[in-house]
Amino acid sequence: KQEVTQIPAALSVPEGENLVLNCSFTDSAIYNLQWFRQDPGKGLTSLLLIQSSQREQTSGRLNASLDKSSGRSTLYIAASQPGDSATYLCAVWNYGQNFVFGPGTRLSVLP
Amino acid sequence: DGGITQSPKYLFRKEGQNVTLSCEQNLNHDAMYWYRQDPGQGLRLIYYSQIVNDFQKGDIAEGYSVSREKKESFPLTVTSAQKNPTAFYLCASSFGTEANEQYFGPGTRLTVT
Numbered sequence: 001k002q003e004v005t006q007i008p009a010a011l012s013v014p015e016g017e018n019l020v021l022n023c024s025f026t027d028s029a030i031y032n033l034q035w036f037r038q039d040p041g042k043g044l045t046s047l048l049l050i051q052s053s054q055r056e057q058t059s060g061r062l063n064a065s066l067d068k069s070s071g072r073s074t075l076y077i078a079a080s081q082p083g084d085s086a087t088y089l090c091a092v093w094n095y096g097q098n099f100v101f102g103p104g105t106r107l108s109v110l111p
Numbered sequence: 112d113g114g115i116t117q118s119p120k121y122l123f124r125k126e127g128q129n130v131t132l133s134c135e136q137n138l139n140h141d142a143m144y145w146y147r148q149d150p151g152q153g154l155r156l157i158y159y160s161q162i163v164n165d166f167q168k169g170d171i172a173e174g175y176s177v178s179r180e181k182k183e184s185f186p187l188t189v190t191s192a193q194k195n196p197t198a199f200y201l202c203a204s205s206f207g208t209e210a211n212e213q214y215f216g217p218g219t220r221l222t223v224t
Contacts, residue, residue, distance in 0.1 A: 004153065034212060043117075043201055043215040044154075089153065091213075098144070098169065099213060101153035 002027045002094050004102035012108040013080055021075040021105045023090035028068045031093045035064050035075050038087045038104070047075070047088075080109045114138065115216035117202050122221045124196075132187045132219045134202035143185035144203040144213070147171060154201065160185055161207070189221065196223045 003026045013019050023033070032051045036044040048057045048064040050073070056065040063076040077084060087106045091099040115136045124130045136143065142161050146154040156169030160179040174193025179185050185204075189196045200219045205211040 036215075041199075041218070041220070043115075043217045044203075044213075046212055046214060049212045091154075098156050098159060101146075101155075103151065103153045 002030075002092060002097060002100045004090060004092055004100050006088075006090060006102040006105050008105060009103070010106040010108075012110060014110050015080060015082060017080050017109075018076070018078050019080055019107075021077070021088050021107070023073040023075070023102055025071045025073075025092045025100075027094055028071050029094055030068060031095055033064075033066055033073050033090060033092045034099070035062075035073075036089045036091065038089060040087075044089065077107075080107075082109050082111050085109050115202060115204055115214060117200075117216040117219050119219060120217065122219055124221070124223050126223055127191045128223075129188055129190050130196075130221065130223075132189070132200055132202075132221070134185045134187065134216060135183055136185075136202075136204045136214075136216075137183060138204055138214065139182075140204035140206055140214075141182070142205045142207055142211070143179070144205075145169075145175070145177065145185070145187045146201045146203065148199040148201060148218075157187065157200075189223075196221060 034049045035047040050066045061078040066073045087104040089104040091101045118133045144159040145157040158177040160166035176188045202216040203213045205213045
């Protein structure tokens with residue numbers, strides 16, 4: 001059964017830093033991987049969706065990469081801002097299953 | 112404005128009572144999902160539906176029930192059989208279940224005392 005982990009569980013950085021969030025999954029036969037942002041007490045906002053045939057996706061200051069063979073994805077945030085403070089979750093979809101979510105990384109960007 | 116609505120935002124119930132959480136979408140999505148989120152844990156799938164009048168159990172369906180009478184609506188009932196119902200409940204939808212991008216509602220926080 002697919003398992004998804006995210007390291008670190010929490011991260012605190014000063015404003016302006018570039019940072020990387022990690023997502024690992026045990027079953028590499030995924031169909032796609034989706035990164036989400038969740039603000040406290042709110043629903044999830046989709047950030048990026050990477051299909052299994054893709055290596056990366058970009059949206060503004062965000063860049064997500066996917067390495068299926070190693071079971072890893074990274075979310076790169078450039079020039080971080082206090083407004084980026086949130087919990088970031090990744091989820092993977094395997095053939096014959098549904099999305100499996102990681103526990104998230106709680107990001108704090110300090111002014 | 113297209114999107115997913117969940118109501119109410121906060122819900123309080125006494126132990127032993129059934130409670131129904133509402134989820135409506137106007138995105139014309141075929142698939143809808145219910146997840147449960149507990150502090151420090153990832154989302155866990157309760158039920159999902161690929162088409163009207165059909166739904167499947169997810170990983171933690173015990174103590175919950177759903178219906179899908181309309182494409183736009185997928186209500187979740189938390190029954191008195193659910194041993195630990197206090198949680199944050201999230202509804203989502205997608206065009207299909209074959210790994211399409213999921214869109215989420217704002218969530219309902221249920222507290223049972």
